[in-house]
Amino acid sequence: MNYVIGLDLGTTCVKAMLFDEKGNIVSSAGADDELFTPRQGWAEQNALRWVELSAGVIRAAVSGAGIDPGDVLAMSISSQGITVVPVDREFSPLGIAINWLDTRATDEIEIIRSSRNEEEIYKITGKTLNPAYTLPKILWLKRNEPDIYARAYKLLLPHNYLCAHLTGIPVTDHTMAGGTMLYDLNQQKWSDELLGLFDVDIGLLPEIRWGGAPVGPLTNKAAELFGLSEKTLLISGGQDQKIAAFGANLQMGSATISLGTCAAIEFMFDHAPYHPTRDLASFSYLEPGKWVLEACVSTAGAAIKWARDILFPDLGFDDMNEAAATCTTSGGVFFYPYLQGSGTPHNTSAQGAFTGLTLGTSKEELIRAIFEGVAMEVYANLCSARDAGVSVSGMCLFGGASKSALLCQILADVTGCAIQTFSTPEMGAFGAAKLAANAVGFKDFSLPASGVREPDVRQSARYSDQYQLYKENQPAIFNLK
Secondary structure, three states: OOEEEEEEEOOOEEEEEEEEOOOOEEEEEEEEOOOEOOOOOOOEEOOHHHHHHHHHHHHHHHHHHOOOHHHEEEEEEEEOOOOEEEEOOOOOEOOOEEOOOOOOOHHHHHHHHHHOOHHHHHHHHOOOOOOOOHHHHHHHHHHHOHHHHHHOOEEEOHHHHHHHHHHOOOEEEHHHHOOOOOEEOOOOEEOHHHHHHOOOOHHHOOEEEOOOOEEEEOOHHHHHHHOOOOOOEEEEEEEHHHHHHHHOOOOOOEEEEEEOOOEEEEEEEOOOOOOOOOOOEEEEOOOOOOEEEEEEEOOOHHHHHHHHHHHOOOOOHHHHHHHHOOOOOOOOOEEEOOEOEOOOOOOOOOOOEEEOOOOOOOHHHHHHHHHHHHHHHHHHHHHHHHOOOOOOOEEEEEOHHHHOHHHHHHHHHHHOOEEEEEOOOOHHHHHHHHHHHHHOOOOOOOOOEEEEEOOOHHHHHHHHHHHHHHHHHHHHHHOOO
16 A cells, blocks of 8 residues: 655644555554744744654654555645745745744835835735735845845745755745736746736745645755655645645635634635635646635634633534524624624734623524624635636535534535535645645545535525624724724
8 A cells, every 4th residue: 555645734733644555544643843932923943843853743643544655655834924034045944933923024015015006016926915925025024034035045845945954956836926016917936026026936836736736855864854855845835725725625616624623614715716806816826827816814723712712611623613503693793703893805904893782682692693703704804706707606615613513504504515525624734734645646636625515595695684784893893992
């Protein structure tokens, strides 16, 4: 029997999953990573840990399965995006990795804005100006760490950094490059115009390959460190939400929802999509001639976890589901899950809120309102995507929060779409393994669906009315300080 590995390099967790030729999960292992926040708006990571933790979880998954490492034919990576670290010629970090959550580069956004019209930037990159993207971080490095910037051999994102340490070849893919704000969405290459405008040497950036393309075999050093064989082939992966969408078989006319800490929603196009009011971001997908429009609810699963930790510390997630299932409405209570800004399509710094509370409001209604608030924001993004020409009849749902049958049903009822779930919520690791499996010729590699939730017609009609009331309250929420 032969095997492939999907590695999911997340922000605070690294997971490795070993799959056989049919797509069955043979073993898995995970480890937590640290996120440092030394100042308000700063978020940093130690890039050395990416290699250390990745090697540890892969060794654990392989040894736990009791297989010969030589039987692992290939591996690929699903990675957090936007985070950037400067490295030397040995691919050793020259400084701390500036995480995708980091928003320190606000002055650099003003530099970008003064250099190029925002609408023109969006037409090139598919991105609105935001300090979270990689270009502002690079400009911050140039202005604030000039010695490090001058010594840098490459500026690498996490996927690229691991590729370099595994094979000696620092490559990226189009989904990772697309998040940098240095990528031309139409030409599907690094933007000569933006590189020249902001004086970024293209030599600092990795070569771009399509997801699923071979990078190379593991080096002797990497094979020993990761507990694999020198014959193991590294296959180019990509940004985690796009890899997860690939694992869930994203198609034209459908959408995928990764319902974890945030909720990322992907819509596929056969041309570079541009939102008429620039509310949603656009990315290249994993193959030529394919793009995605991406929406994001910033705190989806995070809002549910916050409620459990702060409001209902005596309840587990299963208890919350059972409690919310005892009532059919939230009793007029609305929850706005803006615990770290509103996300798309509103793109504001709004704060979260409950409205409609009374002395008679029960905890069951509060929990249901939280679930409904997440679903309302998913629906708001679906409505916004329709403005860009999206037509969706069904959605594929995965991620930790997809384990909640009630939340799945609420999403179906609010959006009016059938919701398909899968046998594992770990779609990032599966999507990476699927790329590796395709590259080595596994013919029957698949992940079974666990079920489909159809919308209830009467509940959908009620939620349609509720959504209008939800929207009417939003202007006041957006003005909260």
